[in-house]
Amino acid sequence: MAARERFIEEVGMAAEADGLPRIAGRLFGHLLLSPGPCTLDEIAEALDVSKGSVSTDARLLLRHGWLRRTSRAGDRKDYYEMAPDFFAGIVAYRLGRWDALHDLVAASIPDFAEEPATVRGRLEYLDEVQAFFVAGLRQLLLEWRSRFEIADGQDRAVVPTPGS
Amino acid sequence: MAARERFIEEVGMAAEADGLPRIAGRLFGHLLLSPGPCTLDEIAEALDVSKGSVSTDARLLLRHGWLRRTSRAGDRKDYYEMAPDFFAGIVAYRLGRWDALHDLVAASIPDFAEEPATVRGRLEYLDEVQAFFVAGLRQLLLEWRSRFEIADGQDRAVVPTPGS
DNA sequence: GTTTACGTTCAATATGTACTAAACAAACAT
C-alpha cells in the first residue's frame, strides 16, 4: 500500500516546514497509522532510519506532548503511541510559543519608554493583540478538553485501555 | 542602547525556532522598533548583513503578510514597515498551516477505510479537532479584525498616515 | 547614450544540524 508511505512522507514534510526534524514528522505519521503502540526497533525498521534518531525524536515529541510512552508487564521495551488528545498538545505548544513572544515584548516595553509614540504604540498593540489571541485560544482549548473528556470517558467505559 | 540590539536578537532567535531565517527575525525586530518605514540599505547597514538577504527576507515576510511595502513620491526606494495589523497576519498564517494539515488528513481518510478501527478513529478525531480549532481561531480572527478596524479608524482620523 | 541608483538573482561558501553507526549504560536473564 503506497498510500501509507505517501501519507507518512507528507506529514514528515509538513513537520519539517514547522521546524521539526523530518524523522520526527515521519514518526508522527507512522504512529498516526499504527493501530497499537510501537517499539523503537519496530519504528526504526518501518521508517528505515537509525534507532538513535527514533529515540531522540520520540522523546522530542513526548516533551511536546503529542506522544505517550507506555509499558507492558513482562516486557522491557518502551512503547510509543499517539497521546489520547494529541492535537490539544499541538495547540498548547503553539500557545506556549505565542506566550513566550508575549513575555518577550511585555518585558521589553519599559526599555523603550523613551522611544517615539509610533514604536510605543506598536509594542502596546502587540501586547494587546497577543493577550487577546492567547486568552481566546486558551479558552478554546478548555472548551475542547472538557468536550473531549466526555467523549473519551464514554469510550473508556466500553473499551478500557490496558497498559497505561 | 543595548536593549535595542538584545531585543532584535531575541526576536531573531524566536523566529528561527519557528523555522524562519534568523535575518528575517532580526528584520522583524528592527521594524518593530523603527518609528518609520525603512529602506533595504538602511536595514542592511543597521543589521550588518548583506542587502541581498534583506531583500529576500523582506519579501518573505511580505508574503506572510506581516510587512508592508510602501513608496514615496519622487523617491525610487522601496520602504518596508510593519503591516498595520501584523499579528492578525501571524494568526492567519498559523491558521493556514493547520488548514493544510487538515486537508492532508481529510483527503487521506478514504485511503485508510480498510484500516483497523483504532486508526480510522484517530483520523476522524484529527478531522474533528482540527475543524474545531480552525473554526474557533478563524472566529477569533474575525472578532479581532472588526475590533481593530474600529480602533484603527479612530487612529487614522487623528493621525492620517502618509505614504501609503 | 551614459551613468547612477536602486532591487533582484545567482554561484559560491559558511554554517548549522539532522542523521548514522558505534560505543555506552542499565536492567534483566541465565
Added chain:
DNA sequence: ATGTTTGTTTAGTACATATTGAACGTAAAC
C-alpha cells in the same frame, strides 16, 4: 558473574540552507 536486550549518548558525516558578494536588470537622471 556473564551475556542479552533494551534505550541513550556521542563523534563523525552528510546534507540542507542561510548568507554573502558580485553580477545582472531596470529605470530614472544627467
